[in-house]
Amino acid sequence: MNPTSRAPAAAGALLAALAIGLSAYAAHGLDDGHARSNLQTACLYAFGHGIALAALWPRAAGRLARGALLALLLGTLLFCGSLADCR
Numbered sequence: 001m002n003p004t005s006r007a008p009a010a011a012g013a014l015l016a017a018l019a020i021g022l023s024a025y026a027a028h029g030l031d032d033g034h035a036r037s038n039l040q041t042a043c044l045y046a047f048g049h050g051i052a053l054a055a056l057w058p059r060a061a062g063r064l065a066r067g068a069l070l071a072l073l074l075g076t077l078l079f080c081g082s083l084a085d086c087r
Contacts, residue, residue, distance in 0.1 A: 012053030019047035042083035049076040
C-alpha cells in the first residue's frame, strides 16, 4: 500500500490522538460546564470513529467501502468540529 492510500488510516489515527489531547484539555482547562460537556462529547465520537477508520481502511476493498469510510471521516470532522466550538 503506497503512502497516499494510507492517508485516511493515518487521519483516523491522528483524529483519535487529537481526541485524547482535547479530552484532557476539556477536563482540566475549561471552566464552562456546557463547553466542557460539548468538547468531551466531541472527543468521544472523534476517538471512536478515528479508531474505526484506522482499523477498517486497510481492509476496505473496493470503491464503495472506501467511499463509505471517507464519508465517515467527513461526517466525524463536521459533527465534532461543530461541538468543539468552545467560544
